[in-house]
Amino acid sequence: MHLPPLDVAVYPVVTMSHGRHHGRLTRTFGAVSSSSTSISSNICAVTPDFSSIQKVIRHVFRSSNITVQQAERLHGRLHQVFLAKLGDGSSLVLKCPPTSNTRMLRHEKHTLETERKTLETLHEYTQLPIPRIIKYDNQGVELGSPFLMMSHLPGRRLSDLSPYLSTTERKAIDRTLGAYVRRLTALSATQFGMTHRVFAKKGSSSWREAFLALLESALRDAEDMMVTVPYDIMRYHVGRHSHYLDEVTEPRLVALHVCDPQNILIDEYTKQVTGLVGFSNVVWGDPLMSGGITNGSEAFFEGYGECPFPTGGVKARQLMYTIYRTTVQIVAHHFRPHIGTDEDEDEARRSLNSAIINLTKM
Template sequence: MSSSRTAVPPRQHLTSLMYALPVRRLKEILSHVFPNETLGPVEELKSTQLSRLYSLTMSDDRKLILSFAPSLSVHLLRHEAAILSSEAKLAHFITESDRRLENQGTSSNQDSSIANHGDLSALVPKLLKHSPNNREMAYPYSIFEPTAGVPLSTVAIYLSLPERRLIDKQIGLMARALASFTSPSGGFGAVSRILPDPFVQSASTSTALETRGSKSWSEAFHGLLEGILRDGEDKAVLLPYEVIRANYKRLSHYLDSVLRPSLLVLDIGNDRNVMVERGLDEEGSVATSAEGVRLAGLRSWSQGVFGDPLLADCFDGSNESCLEGWREGGEDIIEDGADAQVRMLLYQCFRAVVSIVTEYYRPQSDSSRRELEGRRKLTTTLAEMEKHGNTISSTLKRTRSSGNNVDGSKKQKTEALR
């Protein structure tokens, strides 16, 4: 049985904007970003994201997005602790990488397929300002130019099958474009650990880069997995912790075949995070054909990781359209393809545990359904792991048995010679 928890509805009564947001201080900050413009209307946006989002309208009708760190009342998982700085670092990293590519051509220390990343920079929101601490305002914050479109979750039921397939294919293309980037330090792990903070001046940045992240993917993934398991234990969530840990210990050596720390976003395929928009037809009306819908980017880029691209949730299940986009995005860079299925089992286990534990940290009205779905996936995945393990055990037993027979035969021959 699950431990008791109470579902809470989404926020309905918002705190007065004048108390929730230091508008006067914000105006001063924006005056340095846009000297010739002034701040106009400010509106809090309803969002499923952890960060608090505000829409800012400048005097020239320019739209901006202010992203505040979650309030202290929001319970974060361990891998979510640095979401605001992680998003800012990743947005800056991709933008600067694109700028260097434009000025210098394809970088020698990146995969050659990075030249085929297309309009990736157009999918990443332009970061205008980021403050990693609470010195300027009550919380750390970022100011972006907004990503176009609406969350896929709000329009998914209205999309035709060809439209949905097109979006899934574009997600696969975006995942492949991201995977063209590798960790600048050569280490594995979350973006927040790998990338230096470009907004904090440090004389030892280059030295620190040399030691950022884990030396192996198995070590980095173990940190992610152990983190979510401890989150579950902290909330007394009923889960087969020892079984999960034993399966990881038994199968973790398959992760050591991943030697290239590629960039991925954990929730790149989440309908609540994917932003889409429809173009206009020749008459200026919203297009209804598949050609009229497009991927506009992600609402949040805070779940970046340098590791095995297969950890991204867009590879959870058999989405042929996503795989088609991945293949078209460049040459296959998945390492040790023969054992990739074993790694996928570990990743499916991780995602299932995340989905279950999240409902205990931030329960909603439909948490029971989400939790049940996560538990079903976890049960199925663990069963597949056991089958794989039994196959290995049987092989080892046969090998040992054969070895014992050979030894016994040799012993008999030796005794006969005597």
């Protein structure tokens, strides 16, 4: 089997349920070489205006005939995301870095690069309904920061439709998500750690080393903002159980936010999954850390094909992953208090305290 430079391997998986794919592109795009005309570098340093968005789209496609009829700002956890509707009826998504006054956590420095590489890998090795990256040549593009241009997937966010779904419809969605997560975690690389490091052959040789670096990064962010969390207790008990991380011997693709309700697109009429978005936070490590696994429903694990039995090393690892995930949530709220609510932080702190208590009892 042909392997790309990353040495990604695809492992056989067994899934019990498959959702229909609705990831059809509204327009076919290939690699596009840019013209020699330069584009102003302020498109992503500040919030892009309508003319800037139209200018960059025309530049990427080397055509002055493309007309942007509407540019709508979409909800984004961190990045500036715009939906551009073109004159021919198709749509594009432009994803830019945060504005220069946005505070970023250490692990968020390479999110656009991570998303681009992840989506390209997934398109090569899976049939998942995900956006297609529109490639362009950087020559002559004077952007202060990289940006992503992607195809637009149909559907409404699960977070918007959840209150209106029946129990049967929600189970079908969960079953589909379980099958999709299984396909994601079937991809394996040769190193552990954050995607931009793994693709650069600078990853870790062990999951223990990679995960402890992730956790320490989050704790350093917390220290920078003087966030009140039990640093010493967390470091001690995670370190005491870190040998369980050595049970993970193959780096698998772990999309941390793949099952967040705002990253799942649903057909408003059929109530089926039409797309997955939000691949900016992806690491190569333990599938147990993947989004959807921790709080997966029975239907989710039917689609996934198995339900991890939470004893011994599995339970310890799940608790350590909860400690990491909730620490990031708490710190992110302090970095960007306008995102999320105090109730979200309170819930994260409750989960963090529970995970620490349970880990100390092991």
